[in-house]
Amino acid sequence: MASTTSTEQSGLFGHLLPEFRKATGIDVKVVAVGTGQAIDMARRGDADVLFVHDQAAEEKFVADGFAARRHPVMYNDFVVVGPKGDHAGARGKDIVEALKKVSAAHAPFVSRGDKSGTHAAELRYWNQAGLAGAKGSGYRECGCGMGPALNIAASSNGYALTDRGTWLSFRNRGDLVVLVEGDTRLFNQYGVMAVSPARHPHVKAKEAQQFVDWIVSPAGQAAIAAYKVGGEPLFFPNAGR
Structure with a gap:
C-alpha cells in the first residue's frame, strides 16, 4: 500500500x-x-x-x-502550529489571514516541500492569500515528512501547517501550540x-x-x-x- x-x-x-x-x-x-x-x-x-x-x-x-x-x-483537519508567543500574530480561525501575517512578519515557516497532500493544501492556502510568490524571507522548504518538518519548526520557533493526527501524536513540541484551527478550508x-x-x-x-x-x-x-x-x-x- x-x-x-x-x-x-x-x-x-x-x-x-x-x-x-x-x-x-x-x-x-x-x-x-x-x-x-x-x-x-x-x-x-x-x-x-x-x-x-x-x-x-x-x-x-x-x-x-x-x-x-x-x-x-x-x-480530520489541518492546523497551523507556531510558537506560544505568536510573534507574527497569526492566531485565529482564518488560514488566509494567518499566512498574510506570517509573510508580513518574515517569520520562520517550515514547509514540507515534498508534493505531499499537506504540501498541496499549504500551497493552495498561499495562493488564496495571494502570496504564492511572496511568502516572506522566513519561508523554507525541507523536502521532508510531517514529523521532521515539525521538528524543524520546534527547533526554530517557527510556524508550520500540519494535519491534526500527526500533531496529536507528535511529542517533540518545544514551544509550539495550535494557533489556527476551525476554518472550513482546513478540512482534510x-x-x-x-x-x-x-x-x-x-x-x-x-x-x-x-x-x-x-x-x-x-x-x-x-x-x-x-x-x-x-x-x-x-x-x-x-x-x-
Missing part, C-alpha cells in the same frame, strides 16, 4: 492493519511517502492500494484509468483506491479490493473511530457520506 506519512506517523496503521489481518489473514506492507510520491508509485504499478489525501489528484488518478473508483474513508479528506489490474495486470487486485472493502465497511470504520491518542480521536470515519 502506498500511503502518506500522516497515516503512518500518526500510528493509525499500527492500529488498523492488525485488525485487517485478523479479519482476512492478509498482511499489508505500507510505503509511507508524500501523497504526490504515493500516487506516482501507484501510477507505475508499484503499489496495489493507494490511501492518500489530495482529492483533486485522486480524482485525476481515477479519471486517467489507474483505479475504477475512489472511496472516501475518513477525515482521505480516500482509498485499488489500483486497476487493467492498467497493471501484476497487481494483487483481489487482496487490494479486500482492503478497500474492509476499510469502508462498518468494521473498518469502527477501527478508525477507535484509534485515539490521549483519549482524543485522530481521524473521523466518513465512508459513503
Whole structure:
C-alpha cells in the first residue's frame, strides 16, 4: 500500500492493519511517502492500494484509468502550529489571514516541500492569500515528512501547517501550540483506491479490493473511530457520506 506519512506517523496503521489481518489473514506492507510520491508509485504499478489525501489528484488518478473508483474513508483537519508567543500574530480561525501575517512578519515557516497532500493544501492556502510568490524571507522548504518538518519548526520557533493526527501524536513540541484551527478550508479528506489490474495486470487486485472493502465497511470504520491518542480521536470515519 502506498500511503502518506500522516497515516503512518500518526500510528493509525499500527492500529488498523492488525485488525485487517485478523479479519482476512492478509498482511499489508505500507510505503509511507508524500501523497504526490504515493500516487506516482501507484501510477507505475508499484503499489496495489493507494490511501492518500489530495482529492483533486485522486480524482485525476481515477479519471486517467489507474483505479475504477475512489472511496472516501475518513477525515480530520489541518492546523497551523507556531510558537506560544505568536510573534507574527497569526492566531485565529482564518488560514488566509494567518499566512498574510506570517509573510508580513518574515517569520520562520517550515514547509514540507515534498508534493505531499499537506504540501498541496499549504500551497493552495498561499495562493488564496495571494502570496504564492511572496511568502516572506522566513519561508523554507525541507523536502521532508510531517514529523521532521515539525521538528524543524520546534527547533526554530517557527510556524508550520500540519494535519491534526500527526500533531496529536507528535511529542517533540518545544514551544509550539495550535494557533489556527476551525476554518472550513482546513478540512482534510482521505480516500482509498485499488489500483486497476487493467492498467497493471501484476497487481494483487483481489487482496487490494479486500482492503478497500474492509476499510469502508462498518468494521473498518469502527477501527478508525477507535484509534485515539490521549483519549482524543485522530481521524473521523466518513465512508459513503
